[in-house]
Amino acid sequence: MAVARYIKDEKDQILDVILESGIHVKPSYSPKDLDAIGFSYDKDVADPGEYPYTRGIHALGYRSRAWTTRQYTGFGTPQETNERFKLMIAHGQTGLNVAFDLPTQMGYDSDDPMSEGEVGRVGMAIDTLRDFEIAFKDIRLDKIGSGLTINAVASIMLAMYQAVAEKYGYDPKVISATPQNDILKEMIGRGAWIFPVEPAVKLIGDTIEYSMTVLPRTNPVSVCGYHIRESGATPAQEIACAILIANAYIDNVLARGYDVDEFVGRFSFNLNVFGNMWEQVAKFRAARKLWARNLKEKYNVKKAQNLFLRGLFGGGGYGLTKEQPENNIMRGAYYALVAALSGAQTTALCSYDEAYTIPTPHSALLSLRTLQLLMDEMGLRDTVDPLAGSYFIETITKEMEQKIEEEMGKIEKFGGIVKAVSEGFIQRLVARQAYEVEKGLEAGELLKVGVNIYKEGESMDVELHEYNWDSAAGQIESLRAVRRERSEKDVARTLKELESATRDGKNVMPYLVSCCKAYASVGEMAGIFRQIFGEFNEPSLF
Amino acid sequence: MQDTKRLKVLIAKPGLDGHDRGAKVVAQALKEAGMEVVYSGLHRTIDQIVNIAVQEDVDVIGLSIMTGAHIPITQKLFQKIREKGIDDKMVFVGGVIPSRDIPKLKELGVTGIFPGGTPLTETIHFLQSTVKKG
Numbered sequence: 001m002a003v004a005r006y007i008k009d010e011k012d013q014i015l016d017v018i019l020e021s022g023i024h025v026k027p028s029y030s031p032k033d034l035d036a037i038g039f040s041y042d043k044d045v046a047d048p049g050e051y052p053y054t055r056g057i058h059a060l061g062y063r064s065r066a067w068t069t070r071q072y073t074g075f076g077t078p079q080e081t082n083e084r085f086k087l088m089i090a091h092g093q094t095g096l097n098v099a100f101d102l103p104t105q106m107g108y109d110s111d112d113p114m115s116e117g118e119v120g121r122v123g124m125a126i127d128t129l130r131d132f133e134i135a136f137k138d139i140r141l142d143k144i145g146s147g148l149t150i151n152a153v154a155s156i157m158l159a160m161y162q163a164v165a166e167k168y169g170y171d172p173k174v175i176s177a178t179p180q181n182d183i184l185k186e187m188i189g190r191g192a193w194i195f196p197v198e199p200a201v202k203l204i205g206d207t208i209e210y211s212m213t214v215l216p217r218t219n220p221v222s223v224c225g226y227h228i229r230e231s232g233a234t235p236a237q238e239i240a241c242a243i244l245i246a247n248a249y250i251d252n253v254l255a256r257g258y259d260v261d262e263f264v265g266r267f268s269f270n271l272n273v274f275g276n277m278w279e280q281v282a283k284f285r286a287a288r289k290l291w292a293r294n295l296k297e298k299y300n301v302k303k304a305q306n307l308f309l310r311g312l313f314g315g316g317g318y319g320l321t322k323e324q325p326e327n328n329i330m331r332g333a334y335y336a337l338v339a340a341l342s343g344a345q346t347t348a349l350c351s352y353d354e355a356y357t358i359p360t361p362h363s364a365l366l367s368l369r370t371l372q373l374l375m376d377e378m379g380l381r382d383t384v385d386p387l388a389g390s391y392f393i394e395t396i397t398k399e400m401e402q403k404i405e406e407e408m409g410k411i412e413k414f415g416g417i418v419k420a421v422s423e424g425f426i427q428r429l430v431a432r433q434a435y436e437v438e439k440g441l442e443a444g445e446l447l448k449v450g451v452n453i454y455k456e457g458e459s460m461d462v463e464l465h466e467y468n469w470d471s472a473a474g475q476i477e478s479l480r481a482v483r484r485e486r487s488e489k490d491v492a493r494t495l496k497e498l499e500s501a502t503r504d505g506k507n508v509m510p511y512l513v514s515c516c517k518a519y520a521s522v523g524e525m526a527g528i529f530r531q532i533f534g535e536f537n538e539p540s541l542f
Numbered sequence: 543m544q545d546t547k548r549l550k551v552l553i554a555k556p557g558l559d560g561h562d563r564g565a566k567v568v569a570q571a572l573k574e575a576g577m578e579v580v581y582s583g584l585h586r587t588i589d590q591i592v593n594i595a596v597q598e599d600v601d602v603i604g605l606s607i608m609t610g611a612h613i614p615i616t617q618k619l620f621q622k623i624r625e626k627g628i629d630d631k632m633v634f635v636g637g638v639i640p641s642r643d644i645p646k647l648k649e650l651g652v653t654g655i656f657p658g659g660t661p662l663t664e665t666i667h668f669l670q671s672t673v674k675k676g
Contacts, residue, residue, distance in 0.1 A: 102558035117614040191560015431566040
C-alpha cells in the first residue's frame with residue numbers, strides 16, 4: 001500500500017522517504033539523476049507556454065495575470081450569501097465560488113421533507129430564479145466569474161445562472177460560469193450524486209454542447225481530482241482519475257459529432273494541495289504535461305490553447321485538523337505557496353475553522369489575505385515555475401508522470417473509468433487507501449502536528465459559524481411566495497416541455513432555461529430527471 | 543461463551559451528506575477488529591436506517607454526520623428506535639462534532655461520541671468494552 005512513510009533509525013535519522021504515490025526520495029540529487037531518467041528539457045518540460053506545458057500554460061505566468069482568488073462561499077439564504085459575496089469582493093477577491101446547501105445539490109426544494117434540518121446549512125439554499133436574483137444582485141456578472149459548486153443538478157444551476165444574467169441585462173456570451181459538473185468524481189468521493197452514470201454523464205455532455213454556442217465564456221465542467229484525493233486517493237491516483245474522467249466527458253460530446261477542438265479548451269480542473277509539498281509540485285507539473293499529451297495524442301487536438309490544463313489548485317480540507325485549529329492558518333499559507341509554485345490559475349483555501357463547520361467572515365477573510373500577501377508581498381509573481389531545473393523537482397516530476405500513467409493503466413485494465421466507477425473498483429481502492437493513511441497516523445509513520453506529535457496544550461475553542469434556523473424558515477416562506485405569484489400555466493408548460501425533451505434524449509439546456517425563467521423550482525426540474533432517469537445504485541464496498 | 547458471538551455494527555450515513563471517508567474507514571477498522579459490519583450506503587433516511595437495524599439485528603448503530611445537523615438527526619433516530627421498540631441498541635455518533643454539542647448528544651441517549659480525529663483503536667476498544675452482545 002502506498003502510504004507516505006519515513007523510515008528512521010533509532011537516532012531519528014531519516015533512512016528513506018516514501019511519498020504517497022510510491023516515489024522514494026534520495027538524500028540529494030545531481031545531474032546524474034536527470035541523465036538516469038533520460039531527462040530532456042525540450043521534451044519533458046520546455047519553456048513556459050510551450051508544449052508539453054510542464055512549466056506552465058502561459059509564457060509570462062503570473063506576470064501577465066495573478067491568480068484568481070475564489071473562496072468557497074455561501075450559507076443560509078440568498079440574501080445572507082449576497083452580503084458575504086460583496087464582503088469578499090470588497091476585500092479584493094477576484095472570483096466567486098458558490099456553495100449550495102445539500103438540498104439544492106441533491107435536487108430537493110427547501111420545503112421537501114428530505115431537506116429538513118439541512119436548508120442553508122452547508123451552503124445557500126436555492127429553490128427558484130428568485131433566489132439567484134437575490135444572490136447575484138449588484139454583482140457584475142460580466143466582470144466576475146462564478147464557480148458553481150454543484151454536480152448532479154449542475155445543468156439546472158447553469159441554466160439558472162444564464163437566466164439571472166439575462167434578467168439583469170447581460171448577454172449570455174459575456175458571462176463566465178464554472179459549474180463543477182463532475183458527476184463521476186461525486187460517485188468516487190463527496191457523494192452528491194442522484195442519477196445513474198449514463199444519464200448523469202449525458203447531462204454533462206448537454207452542458208458542454210450547449211455552452212459552445214450559447215455560453216462561450218463558460219467553463220462547463222471542472223474536473224475534480226480534489227475530492228477523490230480528499231476521499232483517500234494518492235496524488236498519482238487523483239490525477240489519473242481526473243484525466244480519465246475528463247476523457248469520459250470528451251467521449252460523450254465527440255459521439256454527438258463535434259470536433260474536439262470546438263469544446264475541450266473550456267474544460268477546467270479542480271485539484272488538491274495538501275500533503276508533501278514536493279510531491280504536490282511534481283504532481284501539478286506532471287498533470288499539465290499528461291493532459292496536454294493525452295489531448296494531442298489520443299484526441300488529436302490541434303489548437304495549442306486547447307491543450308492547457310487550467311486549474312483551481314485549492315488547499316485541501318483533509319490536511320486541516322480539528323486539533324489546535326489555529327495551526328490550520330499556517331497550513332493554509334503553505335498550501336497556497338505550493339499552489340503558487342505550481343502555477344495555479346485559480347486558488348482557494350479551506351479556512352482554519354472548517355474542520356468544525358463552514359467559515360466565519362473573519363476566517364474566510366484571513367484565507368483571502370493569505371492568498372493576497374503571497375502574490376503581492378512575497379514575489380510569487382516574479383518568475384514562472386521557479387522550481388524548474390532543480391535536479392530533485394525535475395526528477396520527481398518525471399517519476400510522478402510514470403506513477404500517474406501506472407494508475408491510469410490499472411483503471412484502463414479494469415475496463416475504463418465508467419465501469420470502474422459503476423462497479424466500485426475505484427471507491428474500494430480509495431477507501432482502502434484512506435484506511436491505510438489512518439493506520440499510518442496511528443502508528444506514527446505519518447506525522448501530523450497536534451494529532452500525533454506536539455499535542456501539548458489545551459485544545460482551543462474557536463468562534464464558529466452558527467446555523468440559523470430562522471433563515472431556513474424564511475427560505476421556505478419565500479419559496480411559497482414564489483409559488484403563489486408565478487404563472488402556474490407557464491410552469492406547467494415549461495416543465496412538460498422539459499419532460500418530453502428529456503424522454504426524447506434532446507439537449508435539455510434550452511428547456512431548463514425556460515423552466516428557470518418561469519420560476520419552476522429546482523425540485524420540480526430535478527424531479528422530472530429523477531422520474532425518467534431513476535437513481536444511481538451505489539456499489540457495495542463491504 | 544456469550545462473548546464468542548461477533549458484535550454486529552451498523553455504520554449509517556443519514557441524510558443528504560455524501561462525505562463518507564470517515565464512515566468507510568471506521569467500517570473497515572471494525573471489520574478488521576473482528577466485528578460484523580453493515581454499511582448503509584449514502585443518503586439514508588432515519589426510517590431506512592432503523593429498518594436496516596431491525597432486519598440485520600445489529601447490536602450497535604453508528605451514525606456518521608458531517609454537516610452539523612447531528613442534533614436533529616440523532617433526535618429523530620431515538621424517536622424512531624423507541625417507536626420500533628429497539629431502543630436497547632447502543633448508538634454512537636461520529637463526524638464533525640463540536641465539543642459543545644457532546645453533552646446534548648449524551649442527553650439524547652448517545653453512548654459514544656467520536657469526533658473526526660478520534661483514534662480508531664479508541665472506537666474499537668469502546669465498542670468491545672461497552673456493548674453487551676445480544
